[in-house]
Amino acid sequence: xxxxxxxxxxxxxxxxxxxxxxxxxxxxxxxxxxxxxxxxxxxxxxxxxxxxxxxxxxxxxxxxxxxxxxxxxxxxxxxxxxxxxxxxxxxxxxxxxxxxxxxxxxxxxxxxxxxxxxxxxxxxxxxxxxxxxxxxxxxxxxxxxxxxxxxxxxxxxxxxxxxxxxxxxxxxxxxxxxxxxxxxxxxxxxxxxxxxxxxxxxxxxxxxxxxxxxxxxxxxxxxxxxxxxxxxxxxxxxxxxxxxxxxxxxxxxxxxxxxxxxxxxxxxxxxxxxxxxxxxxxxxxxxxxxxxxxxxxxxxxxxxxxxxxxxxxxxxxxxxxxxxxxxxxxxxxxxxxxxxxxxxxxxxxxxxxxxxxxxxxxxxxxxxxxxxxxxxxxxxxxxxxxxxxxxxxxxxxxxxxxxxxxxxxxxxxxxxxxxxxxxxxxxxxxxxxxxxxxxxxxxxxxxxxxxxxxxxxxxxxxxxxxxxxxxxxxxxxxxxxxxxxxxxxxxxxxxxxxxxxxxxxxxxxxxxxxxxxxxxxxxxxxxxxxxxxxxxxxxxxxxxxxxxxxxxxxxxxxxxxxxxxxxxxxxxxxxxxxxxxxxxxxxxxxxxxxxxxxxxxxxxxxxxxxxxxxxxxxxxx
Numbered sequence: 001x002x003x004x005x006x007x008x009x010x011x012x013x014x015x016x017x018x019x020x021x022x023x024x025x026x027x028x029x030x031x032x033x034x035x036x037x038x039x040x041x042x043x044x045x046x047x048x049x050x051x052x053x054x055x056x057x058x059x060x061x062x063x064x065x066x067x068x069x070x071x072x073x074x075x076x077x078x079x080x081x082x083x084x085x086x087x088x089x090x091x092x093x094x095x096x097x098x099x100x101x102x103x104x105x106x107x108x109x110x111x112x113x114x115x116x117x118x119x120x121x122x123x124x125x126x127x128x129x130x131x132x133x134x135x136x137x138x139x140x141x142x143x144x145x146x147x148x149x150x151x152x153x154x155x156x157x158x159x160x161x162x163x164x165x166x167x168x169x170x171x172x173x174x175x176x177x178x179x180x181x182x183x184x185x186x187x188x189x190x191x192x193x194x195x196x197x198x199x200x201x202x203x204x205x206x207x208x209x210x211x212x213x214x215x216x217x218x219x220x221x222x223x224x225x226x227x228x229x230x231x232x233x234x235x236x237x238x239x240x241x242x243x244x245x246x247x248x249x250x251x252x253x254x255x256x257x258x259x260x261x262x263x264x265x266x267x268x269x270x271x272x273x274x275x276x277x278x279x280x281x282x283x284x285x286x287x288x289x290x291x292x293x294x295x296x297x298x299x300x301x302x303x304x305x306x307x308x309x310x311x312x313x314x315x316x317x318x319x320x321x322x323x324x325x326x327x328x329x330x331x332x333x334x335x336x337x338x339x340x341x342x343x344x345x346x347x348x349x350x351x352x353x354x355x356x357x358x359x360x361x362x363x364x365x366x367x368x369x370x371x372x373x374x375x376x377x378x379x380x381x382x383x384x385x386x387x388x389x390x391x392x393x394x395x396x397x398x399x400x401x402x403x404x405x406x407x408x409x410x411x412x413x414x415x416x417x418x419x420x421x422x423x424x425x426x427x428x429x430x431x432x433x434x435x436x437x438x439x440x441x442x443x444x445x446x447x448x449x450x451x452x453x454x455x456x457x458x459x460x461x462x463x464x465x466x467x468x469x470x471x472x473x474x475x476x477x478x479x480x481x482x483x484x485x486x487x488x489x490x491x492x493x494x495x496x497x498x499x500x501x502x503x504x505x506x507x508x509x510x511x512x513x514x515x516x517x518x519x520x521x522x523x524x525x526x527x528x529x530x531x532x533x534x535x536x537x538x539x540x541x542x543x544x545x546x547x548x549x550x551x552x553x554x555x556x557x558x559x560x561x562x563x564x565x566x567x568x569x570x571x572x573x574x575x576x577x578x579x580x581x582x583x584x585x586x587x588x589x590x591x592x593x594x595x596x597x598x599x600x601x602x603x604x605x606x607x608x609x610x611x612x613x614x615x616x617x618x619x620x621x
Contacts, residue, residue, distance in 0.1 A: 002032060009040075018048045035066050042073060051077040064090065068148035075155050084159040091152050091159070095175040099149055150180030157186065161193075161362070166395060170195040174204065181208050181228065191235045193362055194397035197427040198240035201396075205232060227256065234267040238274045239430045242465050245271060262288050262295060269301055274431075276471035278308045299331040300365040303338045315339040330360040337369055346373050364394050371403065380407050398428035406437055409444075417441050432458040432467065436475040443478065448486050455479035473504045481512060489520045507537035514546050523554035 005028040012020035025041040038061045045054035055077040063070040071090060078087035157172030173195070176186035190196055196204060210225035230248040238245065249268060253259035265284050272281035282305035285298050306315050319339045322332040337352035350373035356366035371386030384407050391400035405420035421438045428434065435458035442451035455478055462472045480495030496513040499506075510533035517526035527550045533543040 002028065005031070013044070018044055022048075035061070035063055035070075038063055039066075039070055039073070042070075046073060046077060046080075051080040055081075068145050068152065072148050072152050072155065075152065079155060079158055079162075082162075084162050087155065088159050091156050093156065095153050095156070095172065095179075096149060099146065099179050100175060147180050147183075150176045150183045150186070153179060154183055154186040154189070157189065161189075166195065166393070170395075177204075177208060181210055181212060187232060188235070194364065194394040196396040197398070198237040198396075198430070201236045202240060205229070205236065208232075227252075234264060237428075238267075238271040239428050242271060262292065262298070266298055266301070269298075269305075273301060273304065275465055275467040277468050278305045281305050282309060294326065296326075296329055296331045299335065303335055304365075307338050307342050310342060312339065312342045315342055328359075330356040330363045330366060332356075333359070334363070334366050334369065337366070341369065341373065341376075346377055349373050362393060364390065364397070367393065368399065368403075371400075375403070375407060380411050383407050396427065398424040398431060398434060401427065402431070402434050402437065405441075409437065409441060412444075414441055414444055418445070430461050430465070432462040432465075432472055432475065435461065436472075436478065439475070439478060439482070443482055443485075448482050451482045452479065452486070455482060470502055470504075473499050473502055477504075477506075477509055477512070484512065484516055487519075489516050492516050493520070505532075505536060507533040507540050507543060510536070511540070511543050511546060514543070514550065518546070518550055518553065523550055526550045527554060 005024055009021050009024040009028060012018075012024060021044045022041065025037065025044060029037045029041055038057070042054045042057045042063070045051075045057060055074055058064050058070055058074050058077075064074045065071070075087045075090040078084070078090060153172050153176035157169040157176065160166075160169035160172060170190065173186040173190045176183045177190075190204075191201070208229075210229045211221075213221055213225045213228060215221045215224050230252055233245060233248040234252070236245070245267070249264055252261075252264060258264050265288055269281040269284040272278075272284070281301065285302040285305060288295060288298055289302060303315070303318075306318075315335065316339055319332070319335040322329070322335050326332050333352045333356040337349045337356065340346075340349035340352065350370060353366050353370035353373065356363055357370055360366070367386065367390040371383050371390060374380075374383035374386055384404060387400045387403045387407065391404065394400065401420050401424035405417045405424060408414075408417035408420060418438075418441045421434065421441060424431075424434050425438060435454050439451045439454035439458065442448070442454060455475055458475050459472060459479070462469075462475075476495050477499050480492045480499070483489075483492035483495060493513065493516045496509055496516065499509050500513070510529050514526045514529040514533065517523075517529060527547065530543050530547040530550055533540060534547065537543065
């Protein structure tokens with residue numbers, strides 16, 4: 001009868017017929033009074049979302065202290081009801097220290113024992129075989145308990161995160177993965193919430209003992225360990241070790257047929273986004289969303305690519321569809337906010353970013369978007385406050401610190417900007433945008449040598465990560481300005497010409513090129529460059545003044561000023577001769593006309609008019 005009821009119960013669970021499973025499980029528990037059947041029934045109540053009943057059931061049958069699995073389920077019920085203090089009381093607020101160093105000895109021992117059994121080492125009688133079987137059973141139970149202890153560390157981290165104790169939450173997540181390297185939930189929380197810097201992520205990955213993963217064979221265990229490590233590598237920050245990431249993706253794609261797996265495609269798209277290859281990243285995210293249009297893990301990156309490429313129509317359609325079908329998802333309102341941001345309706349964008357962040361206080365893209373709306377309106381104080389909140393929530397990413405530095409840079413608070421950008425640089429040393437902003441700070445502080453070094457370093461890293469060259473034309477232009485202020489005219493001219501060659505026709509770049517050419521004594525080339533600047537921006541006062549100066553210097557070089565002076569002197573002499581001749585004629589006319597006033601007057605007017613015409617004509621000549 002018990003086997004019949006267990007099979008019936010399991011069949012109901014397989015069909016997600018939870019009422020049937022509860023009905024049969026209750027009868028089975030009455031027959032057996034087995035704690036395992038009681039725990040199974042509590043799990044069914046949890047699966048139906050009836051967390052209070054599941055917790056009450058565990059307490060009624062005194063199962064919470066029966067095993068780590070029961071304690072884990074009880075704490076999980078408390079978390080689902082937002083009773084975080086009760087959950088911590090059930091779990092304990094400290095990680096068992098003995099598990100961190102010896103967490104996987106039992107699994108290693110089990111693997112060793114299983115291997116010996118397969119190789120036929122223990123063959124000295126049935127009694128020894130029985131002892132071995134009992135030992136293996138105990139070891140398996142110990143392994144299961146260790147896994148549940150790791151899971152309880154994960155729940156402990158969830159509780160601390162909900163209480164805004166992010167440092168303690170980070171330590172709990174890390175302890176969970178150290179105890180059980182297969183506790184992906186904890187690892188995902190570390191990566192998704194950016195609790196570790198890129199350097200810390202790689203150091204943490206190297207500290208994990210993947211060899212503790214066990215399968216039925218030694219070779220299988222080694223393969224599983226390497227497979228798991230490569231999967232974890234694809235989840236790390238793309239700002240560091242892109243070559244190792246590419247190797248891991250290539251191996252997983254070729255040997256395990258994961259080339260079209262959404263998680264790997266998301267990692268590839270993230271790498272392309274960090275390289276400013278927005279079109280390629282968008283192509284990947286769009287291909288995944290075509291077959292799985294509500295894969296919400298892809299949406300933040302997909303929305304960012306659409307915003308960068310100004311595809312407002314696509315954003316409009318996507319946000320409307322999400323709002324109709326999934327209004328309970330924070331990513332839905334993030335999409336609406338990004339759309340309004342793309343059409344420059346900043347107030348509306350801020351409202352929807354705020355809504356997304358309230359639905360999920362740990363949703364990083366919503367916080368960053370919310371802060372961007374203040375920055376775009378020039379509300380620097382409020383932007384700094386919002387970026388500061390993001391920096392507190394997401395301690396491992398350098399972006400909030402970078403944006404804080406950029407705000408202070410716009411406010412000309414160079415010391416504060418330098419402080420924030422330096423902090424960001426300690427978190428991530430391989431972001432070209434960060435290095436560009438740091439170089440701008442050095443430039444304004446008149447540390448031109450450090451500015452040149454930083455700009456060159458940014459361009460080198462952009463080339464190493466195979467980033468889009470056009471994305472860093474501003475950095476190259478900044479390098480040219482730094483060279484210009486160092487009076488390294490040829491190097492500055494090379495950088496400005498490279499910017500123009502790659503297609504950035506900007507009036508300021510032509511003006512800068514004109515200044516350099518003037519300093520190099522190439523007046524005519526400077527005039528050409530400045531005319532180009534005025535063709536782009538006809539009212540540019542800087543280009544106008546520089547062009548006047550360039551024309552004067554070019555005229556001086558050609559000797560045109562001396563010729564102009566001689567011409568002016570000759571004209572003055574001609575005018576003087578004409579004046580003297582007019583005066584003489586006027587005197588003669590006056591002497592002849594004293595007898596006939598009317599006639600003389602008419603003649604004087606005629607003669608004077610003719611002379612005037614001649615002078616005017618001569619003047620025109």
